[in-house]
Amino acid sequence: MALDAKLALLLIHILTVAGNGYSSLQENYYGSEHEHRKKLDSSFKSGFATGYAFSSVSILAIFMSCCVPWARLKKRKRNKMMMKTPMMTSLIERREKRIKEANEQICMLGNIVKRLSFAGISKATANFSQANKIGLGRMGTMYMATLPDGRFLAVKRIVDSQQFEEQIVSELKTLGTLKHKNLLPLLGFCVESNTRLLVYKYVSNGNLFDWIHSVKHRRKTLQWPLRLKIAVGVARGLARLHHGRRGQVVHLNISSKCILLDKNFEPKLSNFGKAKLIMSMSNSPGVHDEFCEMALVKEDVHRFGVVLLELITGMDCSRMNFSSNNILNEWIDRRPTMFQVYKDINSITKRCEVVDDSEIQMQPEICPATSHD
Known part of the structure; x- marks a missing residue:
């Protein structure tokens, strides 16, 4: 009987200790869970902010890549439509017609002014070297050319010739047909792609x-x-x-x-x-x-x-x-x-x-x- 009482007391003591341990364990568990939730909330908020910013930038980039080219294309089309107005079309057509007529006249003027080869002129100017450059004007650059016999010529090189076609024709028509000791002699010309060359007698004392x-x-x-x-x-x-x-x-x-x-x-x-x-x-x-x-x-x-x-x-x-x-x-x-x-x-x-x-x-x-x- 006494043994049973001791066993009962020991069992009660064990249960009490176990209960206290369980309560402590439960408190520790819920405490760590609370901290874990706080960490989760903080991580979630940080991740959400990062994801939101990244999504916004991505959407903006997609919008720019799609809409900006479309806007440029629309503006280009609008400019083309403006270019196609009757007045602009007329001006462009007249300019192209003048350039075409000038080109035809230049080709026909070969009967009046001697037509020279580009290779020969290039050789005489040492391939248009800077050492032979003697002047720069509105229409082009002037070079000095040396012939095999030692004589000198002046060569005007006009690279972007389209805007000067009429002036070139005027030069060929006047100096190519008029001869006088007080007019600069035009000796020949050359047409090579978009380049025009006018060849004159070299005048040594400048202007x-x-x-x-x-x-x-x-x-x-x-x-x-x-x-x-x-x-x-x-x-x-x-x-x-x-x-x-x-x-x-x-x-x-x-x-x-x-x-x-x-x-x-x-x-x-x-x-x-x-x-x-x-x-x-x-x-x-x-x-x-x-x-x-x-x-x-x-x-x-x-x-x-x-x-x-x-x-x-x-x-x-x-x-x-x-x-x-x-x-x-x-x-x-x-x-x-x-x-x-x-x-x-x-x-x-x-x-x-x-x-x-x-x-x-x-x-x-x-x-x-x-x-x-």
């Missing part, structure tokens, strides 16, 4: 502008006899243009930069890209045409007067802003030392029958026409 204004020639001042020779030569070349047998040619771009000087300082008119061929006044159909033609001729005379003033004063007269009819007199009045020079030059040019006072007026409409050579 008049550099001789008057450039620091390079500052020590080589042009003496008055040479200046007079240049003025007379330019006047004769201009008279040859204005009084041709087959009609008049107006240069429309005369300046000291397009007057080249050979080894003897004989001037050569060049740069005929803007030149126009007009019929003689007697063949003009109306008074309006006569006035237009005379205005073009006087434009040349006006520009020649500016060159004369530049020769006399040594200043770049093309940059001056003149507004008065009595422009030369007013300008000289402000510089008394020029008065005697003007009188001397005026008397010399009158004796040479080259130019009168009105030719150096700064307004083209009051300039006279040139006289015959």
